[in-house]
Amino acid sequence: MxxxxxxxxxxxxxxxxxxxxxxxxxxxxxxxxxxxxxxxxxxxxxxxELDDVRVAVFAGDHGITASAVSAYPREITAAMVRVFLAGTSGVTVLARQVGATVKVFDLAVDADGLPDEVTAYKIRRGSGSIDREDALAPGEASRAFDAGRRIADAEIDDGANLLIPGDMGIGNTTVAAALVAARLGLPAEEVVGTGTGVDEEGRARKVAAVTAALARTGDRADDPFERLTALGSACAAATAGFLVQGAVRGVPVVLDGVFSGAAALVAQDVAPGAVAWWLAGHRSTEPSQAHALKALGLEPILDLGLRLGEGSGAVQAVPVLRAxxxxxxxxxxxxxxx
Missing domain, CATH: 1.10.1610.10 (Nicotinate-nucleotide-dimethylbenzimidazole phosphoribosyltransferase (CobT), small domain)
Incomplete structure (x- = not known):
């Protein structure tokens, strides 16, 4: 491309x-x-003018939550999707302050009953537990990547002139840490943070899970789609596709936190040069984001100590860009x- x-x-x-x-x-x-x-x-x-800002929140469940890597249970993902739809999530509240539109897309939420417009791009229900098995089946990473590209196209065709990727999925920071570590050759200890606020025991479980995932994957991670298949998720692959298509269409993209940073490393490998169309909205408290942004050569616009995800930090950068x-x-x- x-x-x-x-x-x-x-x-x-x-x-x-x-x-x-x-x-x-x-x-x-x-x-x-x-x-x-x-x-x-x-x-x-x-x-x-940056007068049509679109936030696309990519949602999915992660099998790694079975290893108690988060402070919250897996079921929170589906519950939060409904909060997005109600307009009362962190990012929807913050987006209203800057006139941005938020849409949520279910790529792999392990739940029924979500509206058709949310599930239109669904790839699967949940993902494999990356410490023991691949996250995705063969071909699913490419399908999810293409879904992300189609979502970006739809938003741009509808008038978007600034794109923001958001994320929702319990276990996201563990998946992001694994993707970044595999790409940059870093040990789990250097990339794993506290995520949703786990204690030291919880962080130790995350380190063990990422270490096991990296050992299981080996050099498969050299290929971006194999990396997504082994260590990622459908929502990570869709986020990467979204980022690439923004660059293909020449529309600026503001990255959010740790999850979009991990996806950006994949996207840059798939489409070298795409990073020229991206800005880093804010500095996450997660260490893997710092490693990802350094590798991409991006400096965050804001540093507010945020770790919510959802696209909430990137939304806060919009007034700075308008200024x-x-x-x-x-x-x-x-x-x-x-």
Whole structure:
């Protein structure tokens, strides 16, 4: 698949214009960098308004929850999907503050009774417990990846000009840690965090689970789809597809936390150059996200100590991006003073 890079010419034009605004050189710090990034993405100076932000929450259950790696039971995943639909989840509340739209997609929730619009892209019910077996059956990673691409296409065709991937699934941080460790050759101890807030015993169980998963997988993880099959999930594969298609379509994507960071490593392997279309919305408290972002060369916009997931941290970065755009669109130039 072809990834056309953002416009280098527009970026340079934006940087020149920023230097000519009524302020000391570089005095708006990261806002200037983001303004130039958006100009390159839109091939326009100033960039277009970010007035149609879409959050796609990819939901699925993970078999690894049987190893007590989370502070919450597996059944919370389906319950939270219903909370998203009610509009009272963390990300839906926060998204309303910035005018963003949230949709939830069931890729692998192990439950019945969810609406058809939520289950339209469903691949399976739950995933294998990665410490003992593959997460997915052969071919399911590709199917889920393609589903993520179709979801991105549908949102973009409907007018989205900024995409945010969200996640919902008890056990997500364990899966993300395994994906990052396998890709970067890191031991489980370096990538496993406390996730939903487990104690040291819980974290030790997570470390043991990821260690076993890595030993079982071996060098299969060198291939991104084999990595998803062995260690990932349908929602991780769909997230990767969503990220890739945003880049293919030339629409900026703001990554959220640990789960989208792990998926981004997969997506970059599938579509080299896609990372040029992504920003890191915030710094998660999970160590695997830090490793993933370093490998991708991305610096988080915000650091608020968030670990909710759902796309909630990335949503908080939207006002910062709008402010960066406004600097280029509305500030006077030094030439206006004479």
């Amino acid at each position: 072809k990834i056309t890079p953002p416009s280098a010419a527009a970026r340079e034009e934006a940087l020149v214009r920023l230097d000519g605004l009524v302020k000391p050189l570089g005095s708006l710090g990261r806002l200037e960098e983001l303004a130039a990034w958006l100009s390159a993405a839109h091939d326009a100076v100033p960039p277009r 960066a755009r406004a600097v280029l669109a509305e500030m006077s130039s030094l030439a206006d003073l004479t």
